[in-house]
Every structure is written in C-alpha cells, then in structure tokens.
Amino acid sequence: MEVGRQLIIPVVNLNSATAVLAKNRALQFFAYATGGQMNAPTLLSLGVAPYMTAKIIWSIVSMVDQEATRHLTERTQNLIQRGLTLLFAIAQAIQMAVMISKTMKPIKLLTEFDSTIILITVLVAGAMLVVHLTDLNIERGIGGAVLLILPTVIQNLPNMLENGVNTSDHFIFTVRSSIFLVVATLLFLVVTLFIYRGERRIEVQRTGIINTYGKSYLPIRVLPGGAMPFMFSMSIFVLPTYLRHESIDGGAFANYLVNTLFSYHTLSGILTYCVVVCLLGYGFGYMNFQPVETAKTLKESGDYIFDVAPGRDTERYLTSRLMRMIFVGNCFLVLVTAVPLIIGLYKPGYGNLSFFFSGLFILITILDNIFDQVNALYLKGQYELV
Template sequence: MKFLRKHLLLTRVLWTLALLTIFLIGQSIIIPGIDPAVAKAALKQQTYLQMMGVTIGSQLQVPTLFSLGLGPYMIGLIVWQAIIALDLDWVNRLTVNQTGYIQKVISLSLAFLQGIQMLGYLSPALVPVVFMNMTIPTEWVQFGVLMILIAGTMITIFMGNLNAEKGLGGISILILPGVLLGMPRMLQAGWQTLNYKLTVPHLITAGIVSLVVIVILVMLLQIELRIPLQRPLMEGSGSASYLPFKLLLAGAMPFMFSSTLFLVPRGLLASNAALRSNWFAQFIQSITNQTTVAGIINYGVIILLLTYGFGFITVQPLRLSKQMKENNEYILDVFPGHETTSYLMRCFWLMATLGGLCLAVIALIPLLLGLKWPGIANYTIYIGSLAILITLIQGMWEQIRALYSKEHYRVFD
C-alpha cells in the first residue's frame, strides 16, 4: 500500500483498469426476461441507436446491465451546461451539493425516459419468466427490465465519478471501450445500407485515412485565438496574459451527435406509416438521406449548428464576460461591460464558424465520394468515432503528463 501511495500514476492506472473491467463485464450480462436473438434483430433496425451507442459508451445491440451506459449522464450534463451558459441568477446561487443533486435528478429522469424507449423496441423480445414454479406477468417483467436499465445507468455514473476521483481520464473513460469496439462496425456498416467489406485493401486504406485524420485533428485541436488580457490586481508577468479561444471550441461533440441527430427524423417516420404519406415526410426523407446532395448539405449544416451550440456551452462567453468584470480583468483596447461581451461574442462566432467548417469539410468529403463509390460514405461515421477517440486519449495523456511531472518534481537537485 505504501508503494501505491508513493506511485500515484500507477495507482490511478490500476483503478481505471479495474473499473473498465467491471464495466465490460456488466455490458456482457444480458437482462433476464429478454430473448437475445429477437432483441438484437429489433435493435439492429434502429440505426441511430447503434450510432448513439458507440458515441456515448452504450451497448445497444443486446440489452444488458449497462446497456444505457453514460448516455443519460452525458445528455443531462449538456442540458445542465446549457442552463449554466444562460448565466441565470438562481443557478449562480446554487451550492456544489445542490448542483450535484440536480444533475443526478436530470440523469435519473433521462435514464427513465431512455429505458421506456428501449422497452418500446424490445417488446417483441420479452419472454415469460418463471420463478419458484410461478410465471411472472409480462407487465412485471417489463417493470423489472426498466428498473435494471435505470439501476445500471446509475451504477455506471457512480463508477465514472469514482474514476474521475481515483483513476485516469475522468468519467468519459467509460466511453473508450465502446468507441474502440464499435469502430470496425461503424466502418463496415456505418449507415446500415452501405456495407463496406473489411478486405485487406480496405483495411490498408482505413489505416492511411486514420493516420491523415489523426494528424489533421491533432493540429486543429492545437490552434487557438489568443486574446490579450490584462489583470491589474496581479503583479509581474502574471498581469499580462491571454484568453484562449480554440478553433475547435466544441471538440468532438458535433461529431458525437451529428449522425444520430441526422437520422432521428428518418427513424421516427419509419416507425409511423401515417407520417410517411405526405409531401413533408418525403422532404424530410430526402434531406436525411446521405446518398443525396440535399442530405449531404443538411449533414454539414447540422455539424455547423452543433458546433455553435456545444461551443457556446463550452466557452460560455456571456458568463465569461461577467466573470472578467467581477475580477477586474479587461481586454486591451476594449471597454469592460457590454463592449467586452460583444467582442467575446464576435470572437466566438468567428472561431466557431471556422472550426465548424473544418469539421464539416472532414465529414462531407467521404459522403461526396460515396455518391460515386458506395461504401466510402461509411468513413464519415468512422472519422467521427476516431475524433472522439482522439479527444479522449488527448485528455488522458495530458493528465498522465501532469501526474508524471508531479512525481518527478524536485525543488532541489
């Protein structure tokens, strides 16, 4: 124990490996009362669910203990961050404990809603459960499946928070196994209708594309706009600093949700025959079809809009301007108050637009090539998974470097 306390980096690695092992075991425990074969066939038809599963660490091929993964937590966190970005007074007055309770309630509510949605897809897969020579009614089986899904989600969130405290990579590390295991599937059948066989030439092509995309994304993640900042209350070199606005303000978040958001309207129409019989439904189907020019343009617009949305939540320029005023900080040649807010918003729109266009170009190139060579379009989904993987690894690597520097820091040689 003394050895582990001395070697903090090793201790955190062991904690992360232990929690990932438990998470993977939980994702292999099939929920009782479900026919796995029927459930797999039913869930496979929901393309947007499969894509969402890869991006948020869920296991939506077969219902298991940890099927919902971090989905409710991540969506709830986005909702809460959006509320915080509005800079409301009642939100600013909340304590840390109150904020934690609110986030847990939001996650629990979303887990309940997602569980209900899963039950709707799994209704044909429900089978009678016999306990002590008694057949449990279907309604009770449904309730039991729902409770298991919700409980699994809350356990996953607990493990993620535990990893944030004691391990590496924070709560998002639990997404890593799903992304790694799902990448081959995304490349092979990303859009379900465009199968891309993993032959040797295709794998070599995927390797080259992966290398090029990794280099491009790593470079884009390093680009930032540095706004000169003055801190009068600090002395020395600390009084003159800068405020960084990254080019990719939202990181990989637009990639994470673009495919799902793109396909959700199509999935809703497919589940309701009455909605498919009018001109508006045909229009929706045309702009959510990745094999049409209209669909490709719409996909690019979605990435750009998600960049604006997630970028605003991440940077929170309105809240940032208020904090600068409270801390007596100011930008060179810009008056505090309203002018600072306007200046930060202009910087935000500039960087968000440029970053969103960069992501859109990366995503749309495979779709455009797919118009001539079917199957190439799957690279859009694959690159999205790769972008998520890069941001996860980058965050974990920065934490490892910080811990390594801390362990080897010496005041005197």
Template sequence: MRALINVFKIQDLRNKILFTVALLIIYRIGFHIPCPGFNIDAIRAAVGARDTESPWSRAAQYMQIFTGGTLDNSTLFGLGVMPYITASIILMLLGEVVPSIRKLRQEGQVGYRKIQEYTRYLTVPVCIIQSIMYIRILGGMGVVYPGMYTQAVLFGIIGMTAGSMFLMWLGEQIDEYGVGNGVSLIIMAGIVDRMPWAIGRLISQIDFTGSGQGVGVAKLVFLLVAFLAVVAGTILISQAQRRLPLQHAKLVRGYRMYGGQKSYIPLRVNGGGVMPIVFASSFMMFPPIVVDSLRRFWPESRILMVMSDSLHYGAFTYNVLYMLFIFVFAYFWVTVQFQPKEWAKNLRDSGSFIPGLRPGKRTADYMESVMMRINYYGAAFLAAIAIIPTLVSYWLGIDPRVSNFLGGTGLLIVVSVSLDVVQKIEAGLLMHSYEGFSQAGRIKGAYT
C-alpha cells in the first residue's frame, strides 16, 4: 500500500499513469460508436441465433482477443489493433528473407523507427482487406438497412480503417508519454472488458441444489483453484530464465585495470511469448473452415464427415494437432528472433566470453543448444495452457467463452502485459529513491 501511495506522489509517474488510463477510456468509449448503415439490433439477433460450435463462430471468438469485442459490436473500432499486429508480423518475417529490412534491424534505433514507418504504411492495406472481409460476413446476415448496402460497405471500410489507424496512434502515444506498451495495453483492455460478462455468465450457471444441471460447488471450487494455479504458472514461466555466465575482458590503462567483471546472459524459457499460440490458433482456424465449406458441396461424403469430426473443437485429433503446431511455431519463433551467431560476434567484439568456451563458433553453438533445450519446456507449458479451456469446457460442461479465461492467448497477454506495466512503474519508483512493490527484490517484467 505504501508503494502504491508513493506512485501518486511522483508527479511524472502520476501523469504517465493518468494519461494512459485516459487514452484507454477513449478507446473503450469509441468502441461503442457503430458503423453507418448497419442495424445493430439485427446484428445482435443474428449473432445470437448462430451455431456457436461452427468453425466460423470459433474463428470469430478467436478474433475477439485482438479486436476487443464481438461480431455483434460492428463499430468503428471493430478491427481493433489486429491489422497493426498483422503488419508487424509480416515485416518481422520479411526481415529474415529481405536483406534491406534485415540491415535496418541491425541499425539500432534509427532502423527501428524506419521499420515502424513501414509498419504504419502496411497497416492501411491490411485494414482495408480485413474490413472488407468483416463487412462481407455482416452483409451475408442481411443486417444492412434497406437501400443502403453500397453506402454501408463504403462507409464501413473507411470507418474501420480510420478507427484502426486511430488505435495505432493511441498505442504510439502511450508508448511515448504513458506507461507500458500501448498496443499490448489496448489488447489487454479489450480482454479485461469482457471479464465481468464471463463472471456474470458463470454466476448464472451456479447450482447449489446438487441437481447436476449447472455448476456445482465442487466445480466452482475447482475453477477457482485452477484459475489461480494457471495465473501463478503463467507468471512463473513468463519470468523464468536460464542465465549463462559471462566474463568481461580486463583492460589496463596506465597503472589502472578496468573491466574483468562477471555478469550473465538471460535466456527466457518462454522465448516466443504468446506468439506460438497466436500462430497455431490462426493456422488451426482454416482446416475446419475448409472442410465445412467442402461439405456444403458434398454433404454425403464420408471422408469429409470423418475429417469434420476429427477437426471439431474439442476432438482429440484437433487438440493433438494444436499442441504439435504450438511446439513447431515455438521453435520457429525462437529461430527467427534469437540469433546466436550475432550474439557470439558481439561478445567477441566487446572482449567478453563465456567461461570455458572459445569465442566465435563454439560460443554460438553452445548458446543455440541451450536455447533449444529450454525452449522445449516453454513450448510444453504453452501447449498445456492452450488446451486447458477445452478440457474445462468439455469435462465440466462450462461455457467455452467462460473457460477461455482459464488459459490460452488471452490469459498470457493479460499476465505478460500486467507484469511489464508493474515493472516499469517500479523502475520509476526506484529512480526517485522510493521502495519498490516487493521487499524481496525488483519485480521482473515479461520482457526483461
């Protein structure tokens, strides 16, 4: 409590926090501004009557994580920051195959700003493409006011593109003048905003009579214990790291000796963060949709029927493939992001080395082998977190939209972003000679 009071005693830190909160409030207010030409009541009625177990419904529920709402909220901020994230991932992957982008990544802060500029430009066409797909889905529901289809499509594309670009600008303002990562905070705000609905939905299903029709006392206790255990495990894996010892070379200048200190290189166990689940979930959306579309042309095909049952959400085959792709993308992401040869080169140029290893190839091979080993445990934890909502939903009969708060992408984002914000606030406290939040030591963020 004392640390929390000290936060608001520091004017600079207080202003940053209030500025961040104000922009997040603007985001949530703007999220309720509807797109012109669409009947919101008709959209909610159509969405409420759809099959929640269909592949399209599952894909829409997954997109809610990044858009901050549901399909029945056809607003100017309906796309959220998903186009910006898509553009960032595209440029990140292109950096591995396009030499000019790879060179920019090696130029430090100047190159980073240039890549950010390219990301903004790429976000615009991505916004247009995603808004067209979004509006086509709504148009197929018959929710456009009569005689306004062309105007609704035009204004919807322009409005959603402008809304996403405005959210991108809000995120950049938070990065510069607020606390934490702006885009991550916007995503987290959308996830947390749905939590009261999930809690209310769970409360409405509680049954204390023991009739077995709803959520009994035993199930409720299990859900609470499981939620706390998953949150604790997520915090643990977000902060877990393998420290490689590092020895700095000694320098003699005149009669004095400099350097020679010992430090370490922190290698995160969960090096990919939430991205392996994001990639695996995105990839697993398409096979059920493709099979479902083919069954409309060949409804009597037994092969398509078996494939549809195998790829159904909750099926054993689906979850095994889901976990497998999480492992694949976890190693893929670490391979893209972690460059042991560059690390070894930088260590050699700075006169530092890992004790017992020669600088250069030996050091790079050792760092790569260590990273591959610890990444296995990070990928295993991500796979376990990803399937917990499915297990809870099917074994306990809980609404999937409620069980999703027990694991998966949403929980990882909330925990990681919260740790990062707390770490940055604590850094501000320590900089002004105040105590941090923990007397045992500094809180480590998800990105430190």
C-alpha cells in the first residue's frame, strides 16, 4: 500500500497538481481516513474508499430488501459488490481528474484528453488492486480491510493536528499548548478505550446448548458504528462547500447558508457537523448490529431473550436497546467533535484537535481489532481438554 501510494502517475505536471490538491484540505482529510493519497496523483490515490463505500451501500440494500438478497449466491453478491466498487472508483477518479484537469501535460503522440483517460484508468486500476489486496488480507492475514488504512492514519496524524481544513488553521506548538496537547491526548486515550470496549450484554437463553461454565449473552457496544462516523462525516459535511467552489452557485442566500451552516468556524456550522456525526452514528450502528436480522436468527435457532417473545417483540426490544447505546455513544462523539472546534473559535489552531482526535480514534479501533485477532490466534491452541 505504501509503495503504491508513492508511485506518481506521469501524465500531469506534478508541481501544479500538488498545488491544486493542497487547496482541498477536506478531501485530503477524507483520504487520510480511507488509506488514500490526495497530495498527488498516485497509483493508489483512491485508497480503500471505493471498496468501503460499496460495502456500505450493499449492506444498506441487503437490510432494505432482505428477501431478494438472501436468495443470491455468494458469488453473485461478490460480483455485485465488485461492480459497485468499480462504479465508485470511476466516479472518484473522474472527480480527481476534473480537479487537476488544468495540470495535464501532453506526452509525445498523446493529447491532453488521452492523458486524462490514462489518469482515470490508472486510478481505477489502483482502486481495484486495493480490492484484491483487501481480499487477500481478509483471507490470509489479520486486521481485515481496515489494516490497509493503518499506514496512512499513522503517517498523517501530525498533519491533522498542525494543519486544519482551512489553510489558516495551524496549531502552534508552545510550552503551554504542548502540555495541553499531551494531557488532552492521554485523557482522550483512557476515556476512548474505556468507552470503545464498553458494551451492554443481553442474556440469551440457548435452548439447544447445555452450558455449565457461564451464561450466553448478546453484546451491544456503546459505539456499534466504530470509527465509521468519523471516516465519512467530513466528506459529507464539506460537500456543499466543495460544490460551491466548483462553480455551482445557488445565489446569495445559498452562499450565506453554506458559509454559515457548513463552516467549522461558526457555532451553527459546528452544530451541523455534530448532527452529521450523530446521523452517521445511528446509521452505521444500526447497520453493524442489524436488530431485525439478529432477532430472526435467534428465532430460527430456537434461542430467546428471557421474558421477551421471539419475533417482532425481540426485534423491538433489541432496537430500543441499540438506540439507547447509540445515543450514549453519540454523546461521546459529539463531545470529541464539538469541544475542540468551539475552543478553536477563540484560540486559533485548537480546532484541529477535533480532526486529530478523530484520526486517533480511527487508529485505536484498527489496533484494537488487530490485537483481538492476534490474541484469538494465540489462545486458539492454549486450551486443555476437560
């Protein structure tokens, strides 16, 4: 992944393309969270974003129309997901090509249009190569798809802190600010690890299993959506601003709304950003736990929750418990998101802590997943016969 992110596509003027891409800080932050490289056009500039987006869209479709998707073979589902990944990769490649269209350089026997086609083709090919690497790691490695995001997040954490979404947002390192940063980071790590591992355990009666060693339970995490709200919140929040910069002008009133409601430098904009994070928290949390499918699985296996009827009642019970946990988790996400941004309104540069903590949270979830898998592999052969 790291080698592929350094292979420059030689159909553009590198200095000019880098200068153009550097202006879109929000797009770069999104690339940091999805294993991409938006500082320059490279083979793996798109990262894992097309793959992750396709997985999310397919999960939503599967939840909406479970009867239709259940009858599809695994091969057919994989082909559909690959097709969606290809479409999203083409869309993102075209977006990047449009952004740096004025930096294309004609090569011998090739026109600027030919160079643009080559750029889009290489970007899409790189995205599909990432899909292949992801499949290999899921099958034979550890960490799953998110492992490919790890190098980018680690490498760009300092950049998230030092340079904000706007070019004027810089965190200045002084003795006082450095001490504040260390204390805030340590506090954030302790609280995040505690909350991320927190879960509500619902006891389940297993009718087909006699277990004398402990009770069976169904866990619902405080943060069932994991780091996904942070990964996608920025790209959604800055979309209106990006469209305006691309000469899609809706008039003075529309520009006023964009400047007010979609800015990190106004209270209403911070509130809008928090709303986006919360909505993504509910969406990803519901999608990851899937109470409807869980209730159906319990009913089909003959298992049940004590004092709750199988079927619809179990579904409503699980949904209500899930919504409560997501609400608690969203309160934490809003706290992490809003407090640094509000401080940044009065102390320039401190708003970058919001993006720094978001990247740190993504890093924690990835490492926690890797540690759990390594620990499971280690303990797999440590049990003695009883």
